[in-house]
Amino acid sequence: MSPIDERLKSLNIVLPDVMPPVVDGYVPAFAPFVRSGDQIHLSGRLGKKDGKPLCGKVGGEISLEQGKVAARHVAIELLAVLKAAIGDLGCVRRIVKLFVMVNGAPNFTEPHRIADGASELLVQVFGERGIHSRSAVSVAQVPFGACVEIDMIAEIEATQLTQGK
16 A cells, blocks of 8 residues: 555545546536646546535535535545546655635635635645645636536656556
């Protein structure tokens, strides 16, 4: 078991099976991830509850705490996609960037607090390699009415890329 797998276990995190981002029959016209040089760009994933989008506006139907928990769960799903892409999370050189879109109620001004749910998890899992740049915005709507969507960029060890993983 790799040190990252051990850390996930110590945090009681089980990575979910990676499901295509399909909701209500919508089949995406994009890939779950794209490799470019030594980076993996992960497509946005939605906040969910029981496998379905957790719908509502943060600062409205969705509390700040619920939104932060949803962002944490999105980060876990992003880690599952990343592991599927590269095989071993120990090959992550660093998390480069998160882009967090919060479905915010009118005048909601704290998308950064929701984004902290994902950011804090990545630092817990990767330590210093999990410290990343980030944008967090409140938007009028997220696909399917979900409360949060997050995409991520990670840098991978070059040896992992040359091995075809």
